[in-house]
Amino acid sequence: MVSNTEFAYNSKVEGEVVVSQADAVINWVRRHSVWPMPMGLACCAIELMAAGGARFDISRFGMEVMRFSPRQSDCMIVAGTVTYKMAEVVRRIYEQMAAPKWVVAMGACASTGGMYRSYAVLQGVDRIVPVDVYISGCPPRPEALLDGMMMLQEKIRKEPGASGLFRPRPNEPHVAGAK
Amino acid sequence: MDTIVDTLKAKFPYVAPRATGDHPAVNVPAANLLEFARQLRDDHGYSMLLDLCGVDWDKETPRFGVVYQFYHAAKKTYLMVATLATDDANPAVPSLAALYPAADWHEREAYDMLGIRFTGHPNLTRILMWEGYPYYPLRKDFPLAGIETELPAADTAAATNAKVIAAPMMGGPFNAATDDQHHMSDAEPRAADQSWTEDKPKPGQRG
Amino acid sequence: MPTSTEISLGDVGARGAAYAEELPGEHMTLNVGPSHPTTHGVLRLLLELDGDRIIKCEPVIGYLHRGDEKIAENMTYNQFVPYTDRLDYLAPLANNVAYALAVEKLAKLEIPPRCQAIRVICCELARISSHLLGLGVFGMDAGAWTIFMYCFTQREKLYSLFEELTGARFTTSYTRIGGVARDMPEGWLGRVNKFCHEVIPVVDEIDKLLTRNKIFIQRTEGVGVITKEDALAYGITGANLRASGFEADLRKDNPYCGYENYDFEVPIGTRGDCYDRYLVRIEELRQSVRIVRQAIEKMPDGPWYAEGAKKIFAPPKGKILSSMEELIQNFMIVTEGPQMPPGEVYFEAENPKGALGFYIFSKGGGVPYRLHIKGPSFVSLGILPKMLPGHLLTDTTVILGSLDFVLGECDR
Numbered sequence: 001m002v003s004n005t006e007f008a009y010n011s012k013v014e015g016e017v018v019v020s021q022a023d024a025v026i027n028w029v030r031r032h033s034v035w036p037m038p039m040g041l042a043c044c045a046i047e048l049m050a051a052g053g054a055r056f057d058i059s060r061f062g063m064e065v066m067r068f069s070p071r072q073s074d075c076m077i078v079a080g081t082v083t084y085k086m087a088e089v090v091r092r093i094y095e096q097m098a099a100p101k102w103v104v105a106m107g108a109c110a111s112t113g114g115m116y117r118s119y120a121v122l123q124g125v126d127r128i129v130p131v132d133v134y135i136s137g138c139p140p141r142p143e144a145l146l147d148g149m150m151m152l153q154e155k156i157r158k159e160p161g162a163s164g165l166f167r168p169r170p171n172e173p174h175v176a177g178a179k
Numbered sequence: 180m181d182t183i184v185d186t187l188k189a190k191f192p193y194v195a196p197r198a199t200g201d202h203p204a205v206n207v208p209a210a211n212l213l214e215f216a217r218q219l220r221d222d223h224g225y226s227m228l229l230d231l232c233g234v235d236w237d238k239e240t241p242r243f244g245v246v247y248q249f250y251h252a253a254k255k256t257y258l259m260v261a262t263l264a265t266d267d268a269n270p271a272v273p274s275l276a277a278l279y280p281a282a283d284w285h286e287r288e289a290y291d292m293l294g295i296r297f298t299g300h301p302n303l304t305r306i307l308m309w310e311g312y313p314y315y316p317l318r319k320d321f322p323l324a325g326i327e328t329e330l331p332a333a334d335t336a337a338a339t340n341a342k343v344i345a346a347p348m349m350g351g352p353f354n355a356a357t358d359d360q361h362h363m364s365d366a367e368p369r370a371a372d373q374s375w376t377e378d379k380p381k382p383g384q385r386g
Numbered sequence: 387m388p389t390s391t392e393i394s395l396g397d398v399g400a401r402g403a404a405y406a407e408e409l410p411g412e413h414m415t416l417n418v419g420p421s422h423p424t425t426h427g428v429l430r431l432l433l434e435l436d437g438d439r440i441i442k443c444e445p446v447i448g449y450l451h452r453g454d455e456k457i458a459e460n461m462t463y464n465q466f467v468p469y470t471d472r473l474d475y476l477a478p479l480a481n482n483v484a485y486a487l488a489v490e491k492l493a494k495l496e497i498p499p500r501c502q503a504i505r506v507i508c509c510e511l512a513r514i515s516s517h518l519l520g521l522g523v524f525g526m527d528a529g530a531w532t533i534f535m536y537c538f539t540q541r542e543k544l545y546s547l548f549e550e551l552t553g554a555r556f557t558t559s560y561t562r563i564g565g566v567a568r569d570m571p572e573g574w575l576g577r578v579n580k581f582c583h584e585v586i587p588v589v590d591e592i593d594k595l596l597t598r599n600k601i602f603i604q605r606t607e608g609v610g611v612i613t614k615e616d617a618l619a620y621g622i623t624g625a626n627l628r629a630s631g632f633e634a635d636l637r638k639d640n641p642y643c644g645y646e647n648y649d650f651e652v653p654i655g656t657r658g659d660c661y662d663r664y665l666v667r668i669e670e671l672r673q674s675v676r677i678v679r680q681a682i683e684k685m686p687d688g689p690w691y692a693e694g695a696k697k698i699f700a701p702p703k704g705k706i707l708s709s710m711e712e713l714i715q716n717f718m719i720v721t722e723g724p725q726m727p728p729g730e731v732y733f734e735a736e737n738p739k740g741a742l743g744f745y746i747f748s749k750g751g752g753v754p755y756r757l758h759i760k761g762p763s764f765v766s767l768g769i770l771p772k773m774l775p776g777h778l779l780t781d782t783t784v785i786l787g788s789l790d791f792v793l794g795e796c797d798r
Contacts, residue, residue, distance in 0.1 A: 119325025
């Protein structure tokens with residue numbers, strides 16, 4: 001018996017109707033049009049821009065729509081070093097994004113503070129926002145960024161998508177240090 | 180180019196030559212600094228102030244100094260001027276912001292990093308760290324990892340329980356070099372008190 | 387019967403003035419940034435506006451302050467090289483070279499000609515890369531999206547070249563104190579030459595698209611004027627100073643790293659507005675290509691590091707692995723750092739964004755006592771409170787794009 005999560009379509013048999021799970025369709029739509037909000041802070045922002053360029057082409061994934069407005073974006077890509085002074089801004093923009101939203105920590109500085117073990121640098125953006133995918137590299141190559149976005153797509157595929165429509169979303173995933 | 184130093188020494192009795200690696204350099208007492216800079220700009224043609232940085236001389240007295248880099252725009256030569264703040268507890272040096280607008284932000288940075296006050300500065304506030312940061316980071320007694328304090332934004336701190344922490348040094352910095360140590364085992368990373376990690380936070384700190 | 391009535395708008399300006407008396411406005415405070423597409427990084431501008439006109443501007447920086455100067459006091463001279471990459475992260479090779487030259491000045495170290503030529507090629511390729519991005523982003527701010535895409539395509543070619551030479555696309559960490567990390571790979575110069583052939587037509591195309599474009603000229607001519615006196619008083623260096631009409635180029639005035647051997651011109655502007663800054667940068671791009679071609683032609687043979695700098699530059703790998711003395715030297719250089727004599731030095735190099743200055747005070751040993759970095763972008767942004775008032779809000783994007791600053795260098 002064919003599983004309902006994948007749909008095979010034969011118009012002679014099924015007519016003009018595709019049967020699938022709501023989760024599968026919703027997640028398919030969401031993961032193939034992730035609109036990033038580039039929180040481009042430092043050097044990683046340049047690699048983010050290069051990923052949007054013609055050679056690496058983030059547009060293949062439907063992600064070329066880099067919306068700088070948090071209200072219109074799905075995924076915040078924190079690209080660069082987050083300092084304590086900037087932490088408030090990152091958090092506020094994360095809170096302004098509408099659910100469903102994801103965060104990608106691009107680069108060493110966003111993941112853990114990177115090579116800046118100093119008094120002014122937030123040691124990992126996961127201390128203030130919940131991160132879904134960490135991409136290592138200093139800066140990560142655009143291919144690594146695309147790999148990370150594909151991992152995010154995989155993560156979105158497995159999400160219980162439709163359940164959030166009718167019930168409040170569960171509490172935010174673990175933010176390091178939160179009680 | 181010793182001639183410029185000689186000229187300045189002859190003209191200003193308080194100027195003393197400074198041992199330096201490259202460009203001519205002089206020492207000037209803080210009290211005479213403003214007048215000296217004005218004459219440098221008007222009479223001697225040093226129309227650009229390229230840089231100004233504060234230095235913490237640590238165990239010497241006076242403890243805090245400021246080093247200026249002047250540039251003669253026509254002759255394309257540099258002049259380094261160093262001065263010392265007389266008071267160690269509240270170091271103060273006259274501000275050059277009225278003469279050279281370039282000094283404005285550089286002096287704010289020196290104040291932010293070292294706590295040197297520039298008397299006569301139009302707006303002496305922190306520029307790189309946030310207003311209300313309680314320490315002066317570049318002082319020699321301030322550790323590289325930082326000292327635990329509150330996040331500048333109260334709402335973010337409340338929502339996430341994040342704090343400004345002492346960065347987990349993980350045993351670093353990974354070199355055995357300090358200019359004061361002579362014995363290598365004193366200079367190695369494990370001798371320094373920076374071995375806390377992300378999993379085992381610094382004692383006395385929540386992490 | 388319907389009649390037609392003529393409606394005359396009359397003198398709109400006069401009506402506006404009359405309204406202004408009846409309806410006095412308030413100044414509006416507008417916060418631009420720090421997360422904003424056109425501020426080129428995390429810059430925050432607090433603008434006080436009267437309608438569309440800027441009355442007061444206060445830039446707030448420090449959102450990317452990472453503590454580089456404090457880190458430098460704890461790292462050896464070679465360990466600090468990766469941090470210099472991330473200062474002006476659009477032209478990392480230029481920062482690497484400027485830092486290495488500053489430390490070598492402290493040690494009074496002579497660099498052999500091949501190493502100097504390699505460093506010149508690196509600096510100029512970095513300048514091409516930075517100006518391509520600067521022009522691309524400037525064009526994008528003024529509305530010309532295509533320029534941005536063309537520039538990025540050329541930069542990708544540069545990234546391939548950098549990757550071949552240093553191992554990383556950018557953030558290269560290529561120089562060491564006393565030389566460079568490795569010699570150029572086989573055939574690399576030929577590929578650089580090919581790139582030079584390919585980039586010139588693209589620069590010409592950008593020129594054709596923008597230089598006589600009426601919209602671009604109207605947006606940039608007369609906007610953001612920095613007079614020569616202001617530029618000198620505010621300490622501005624680099625292309626911004628040259629656009630204001632002052633002849634100053636450290637490569638010609640105080641030549642370093644063998645620049646006196648190359649023949650190139652320095653473009654000088656006249657009015658100091660955004661349009662002049664754009665013209666200066668496009669011409670500098672062409673001159674950089676000229677320098678790179680000369681350096682390729684004249685590339686001398688010889689060592690690519692200062693031989694005989696026993697306590698500063700590590701010996702070749704083959705010797706380290708087979709001979710005891712070289713092994714010990716390498717160990718000391720890696721753990722204790724290149725040993726510098728006590729002294730202080732201030733060195734400036736002509737970076738794409740301006741003059742990047744390093745003030746180093748050393749008490750001997752492998753770690754500096756004080757290292758201060760003067761970022762040209764820090765100085766360029768200092769003129770905003772003086773320059774922006776009087777302009778329209780939409781001029782802000784054009785002015786910020788024309789100043790070509792990067793926050794990594796500004797905040798350190």
